[in-house]
Amino acid sequence: MNEPPLGQATPLSGRPRPSRAGHAPPLPVQSQIVFLPHPQIRNVETNQCLDNMARKENEKVGIFNCHGMGGNQVFSYTANKEIRTDDLCLDVSKLSGPVMMLKCHHLKGNQLWDYDPVKLTLVHVNSNQCLDKATEEDSQVPSVKDCNGSRSQQWLLRNVTLPEIF
Secondary structure, three states: OOOOOOOOOOOHHHOOOOOOOOOOOOOOOOOOOOOOOOOEEEEOOOOEEEEOOOOOOOEEOEEEEOOOOOHHHOOEEOOOOOEEEOOEEEEOOOOOOEOEEEEOOOOOHHHOEEEEOOOOEEEEOOOOEEEEEEOOOOOOOEEEEEOOOOHHHOEEEEOOOOOOOO
16 A cells, blocks of 8 residues: 555555454553652751662661662661661661661661651660761761750651551
């Protein structure tokens, strides 16, 4: 069949016939990209997120501008009250000490955190200190400090299911 000249419609007789079932061939469906939000833990004052900075076990956790792409910033607060990224948990072994990433051991202790959804604080249970933004001395490493109610100690848990409190 010859193509009609530009500007003229194809006669009905030249169009493809419907399939045997009596339906026209399906129209192409456009792909839709759906971005699912990743769990993240964001500091209220700095608007930065916990970030593992591609660091490994026995290294300090980091904090960096939130990018929403997941990856190094996927952190969750678990039903066991751990703050974890993959198989690493945030661990603090001394007062005002560094916040380290260690293999999750499920024994609570240094890896046990309480989240207060009203105050927005993450309290390290053993030290009774709050997770705080990074210090000026180490601008990419959050710390634990005595809880003082400041915005630097407030954290938003995005797309994280909180354990039920009994």
